[in-house]
Amino acid sequence: HELVETLKVRIRQELAGELYKTQRDQIVKKTEFQENHVIAEFEGRLNKEGYKIVQLEAEEGDPPIMDILPLWKGEAVSFDDLQDKVASGEIDEQTWNQSRERYYLFIDEMKVLFERLAEARRVMEKDLQKLQVSYVSRPLHRLVQKLGRTFPEDGVKNWLASLEKDVENHLFLFLSDKPVDDGQGNPALIRYAVNVLVDHGKAPKLPVVFEHRPTASNLFGTLETRGDGETRPTFLAIRPGALHQASGGYLVLRAEDILAQEEAWPLLKQVLETRQVEIQVASGPFGPTSSLKPIPIEVNLKVIIVGTEGLYDFLIQEDRSFGRLFKISAEFDSVMPRTPLAMAEYLKFMDDTVKKRALLPLDPAGSAEILEYGVRLAEHRGKLSTRFSAIADLLSESSYWAAQLGLGVMNQQAVQRALEERKYLFSLPEEKMDEQVREGQILLAVTGTAVGVVNGLAILDRGSYSFGRPMRITATAAPGDDGIVNIEGEAGLSGEIHDKGVLILRGLLRSRFAQDFPLSLSASVGFEQSYSGVDGDSASSTEVFALLSAISGVPLRQDLAVSGSINQRGEIQPVGGITEKVEGFFYTCSKLGLTGTQGVIIPHWNIQNLVLNQDVQKAVREKRFHIYPVKTLEEALFLLTGKELGQIDPEGQYPEGTLGQIIVEKLALLRELAHPKEEAE
Template sequence: MIALLTEKITADKLAPVFNLGPRSKLEEFDTVTRDQLFPENNELFSLFHETSAAKLLVATDFDGFDHIKSFSDMLQNMPNKRAKSICYVEDVTKVGRAHAFEIWRDQTVLFKQLIEQIIATGEFSDEQLSSCLIKPYANLVPLLLNLNEFNVEQAFKVLADEQSPTVSLVDAVNLDETTLFGNLDKLYKNSSYTSSVAQLIPGLLHQAHGGYIVIKIDEFINNSALWYQLKSVLRQGTLNWQSSNKTVQTELKPDPAPIDVKVILVGDRLAISQLAEGDREISSIASSFIDFSSEFNISEKNIANYIGYIKLLITDANLLPLSSCGLKRLLRLSSRWCEHNNYLSLNEAKLLTLLSYCHQIASTNTLDCIDSDTINTVLALQHEALNGHIRLSNEGIIEKQIILETHGKKIGQINGLSVLEIHGHPESFGEPVRITATGHLNGDGDISDVERKAELAGNIHAKSMMIIQGFFTHTFAKPLPLPISANLVFEQSYGEIDGDSAALAGTCALLSVLAHRPIAQNLAVTGAIDQFGTVLAVGGINEKLEGFLRICELNEQTDMGVLIPAANIINLNLSDKIIAAVNNGQLAIYPITHIDQAIELLMDIKAGNIDEDKSLYNVINQLAEENDKLDDDENSLVNKLKQLCSKIMGKQGSNN
């Protein structure tokens, strides 16, 4: 047995350990609001808030995070701005005339009292009236003096009479033209339609006047007309009143409503790109772009902020606190959701669902906190409810309907690692796949991908097959191309295959065939490669490892091994079962950086090079040269036979 090129991963590298400093309990950390997680966004939003000309901000969105509360938290830290409202007063001396005025929202009650005073006495205080108005209106007083107790309800209306002293956010959802832009309603009375100021139905833009409105970009994807209308309002600063019943005309022609609103569009990058495709002006009219990352990077930010955020979620939802072990278990789980040990998930919907279930179980068991056992109980319940596909997979292995060999050695056969994703199923799971190769050193250099020819492979998989071809060209095309002909198959695979994580396994299977060197079946392989044999990181590494352990246990295998890209060590966040298997010597995990290391582990032979005696590449090269010599001998024999035949035919011709 030759010396190994790589060492096994020790158990302490199989799951992340988070340094919390001297603190360990949740109550020892300060509460952190959502906006504090993104200090860089606070600064840009502050600039957007202070710049009166800035009207549109685009922010990346992701599922599970409450962006409304995040922006609300940001606003609380900004210099206060007084909220405004729009008021309409109809000129009762002229048919169809209604004028718009702006008042301070916190003065709405005083303004209405002044209207009542004017109607009752005809007198008012100039000073009080001026304190209600945002700017002077010379024609307002005459309009007010014409009001009386009989017409005031029809001729006077404040569109947003909430008394909030400062600007706020309006969350715009389920939009249509009426909910966003309002409506001039019509009243059917005395066999005819009439309208008055009382029939002005404010939209969300009127309610957000002087403040902010947050809109999901998805609202515009299927109704682009709404976006173009909104863009026109932002440019003009006014909004004309429209009636939902356009076939009926009335005499009322109210002034366009002045609209001073800042719009925040939120959506994922796909939604933003779809909106940009429909309107290429979006990048030029947007005042700012803000990016909310869906993951918290603990290598760049203090982990205490994330724990403070968890404390906020628990406090707001009135849940039981986390114990020290419960906090560490939650951090580890949150990191696994991100598939990276330096990141923690900000999907608060997912976090709150888990913590709410834990709270219920802990309360039932009369616990005063949520510990790691409680979290594990919830995870086990969720797994049992979702593992129907895994049970079917296990049955296929036990009943030998699915062939996966984990004992002995085989030429041209290797266990790759895959992640299965079922449509409509919320979770993926790992499962080994048997990859086989056949071929010979007497061809035109073609490596045939059966999955691709059967139209069961995606574009990334097709690319990986071309990279394998490039690897063989780079390794053996010195001085002549390697004359191979080979087939590569993912056995018992009946759905579409995509991704490049099987490139390393497929290449090793082909090398095994060409060198007539068997591969150890108790080892499994995952990893992408480049044309020079460098092993590259892949996704789903934790599910792949756990899937291989599951299959090996079904096959009663105790000396298992897995080859993974060394770059994936930072992604390892494995179950306690895997960690125990590594500690007990049942499973060895080998991090590799080059295919040469995989060759040594899988085939017990040094990869070497084509000139290095008794190396794998040298064996293949020698076999290729012997094959070329046989071809030359055969060609020489054929030529001699042709020459002899020609001579015989020539003599027969001369005798005739």
């Protein structure tokens, strides 16, 4: 790749010199002069005979069409017009016939003439190519020789020699301003590609490969085919399998996946016994789809199968070879209880890591900060994360920043700086989203009130980094029988769990507010300015609040954001990612301006999952930001509207003036407007 990129630049440089351009222009001008001379001579003879070459319009994308037309009184006319003049007596029949005969003779002559000109052009192109090669060959040879010294193997040298000749014959591929296609949907420069199956040369750690679909081709490699069933030419068809990629390290498989593969499971055991992988060639109805058969490749790896409890014992009993190949059974959890003993072991692990990696000393404040990070990873105040690699990485990063800051030890400042720098590396999408909110490109209000609008809280997960941000959820309601329309569902952006949450929303409305009459309305709920998939039920309570506001016309506070799942009984249920969601709304409010009234409504059961950073903790202590844990629909609605929902009396009615009464009356009105005749009867 580096050679090709260098050639793209170097070839253009070599052909950008004035001497080359002068010689190139001489060749081109010579050919063009001869062309112009021949064409001018032919056109002169045509004019003497009373004819003229004209260019006719062609369809878009087609080359122009050249034709010869007769001249009448100095103007070119078509033979149809000329025939009309014969009919009118302006031209006699004999002159007409003679003109047609000469036309066909000239057409034949013009075809021969253009073929000669095309041949002259081809000769010119060959001369230009020879000229280009004369300028490019020496620097090309030096670049290829340099690469050959890096890879002195005979096979590589032979390939480089053929590459050098091929580049000389295909210089036009490096000079085109637009990418050139090879006719099969690939860039033309792919002819110089090197099919590196696996490269762990620069990997800082042993490879760990997770294969979630362990078919024979995915595990052992294959010859890739196109959609039409044809394989790619030669070596470019070879694709490695997970066993190749994990060689030198570990391959992790789920037991339910690999055991479901009747073909792959026996072959995997064979590889573990022979330590050789043979790339599988797919078979068609008439045998193998390709004659290419790669030789077996030796691998050295450990295979880890992750399964349910008791599976290891079952396989030991049912499969005689399993116990010989898989001799170790281990059970792990991603978290552990935060007991005094566990914290002591955590501290010991930190000390061991500091010694092994020759890091700066860790003081008590730094240890406490890393312990808090372990709690944050566990997402539970009473637990610690067992992702020890993440803890070790944080120690290394903290040691680096302690040295950069001249601290001499890893203290709280160094650990916090490491976390800040880690966040900075992955925070570009976060910054862009904040910028869009500030500039008004993302519509979001954190003050005032609005009907049918709630600030929900979403998690944006980049894999190695996730952050929370508010997202406006809106609802509308009108008379009709369409029910509650899930806009994300209609657009194909809603996951199954989110769809379930919307169905629960319908059940909640019926059970709480439509006991005495059929629920009849046309309502919609949607995530505004959301253009990707939505799943999970953590916004189901938020959707309920937006819909109830749209039905009742009662505005909701925009300085509060909401996260929480809700059931048909109106109970607010815990959700995941609550820490990131709270922090996300806090930082959004901070950038738009904290008023002292802003805060978040979260499920009461998520209190144990809150592990907030120092900024949010300080703001909450100073009452500049608020966290409201709630257990029920009633508590959340009171915070959002300032109105009591009310309790249903034995007769199924809400007390006068309560929010519940307003919602019931509005639903009854929507029912009446949608079915006036039924109400009249």
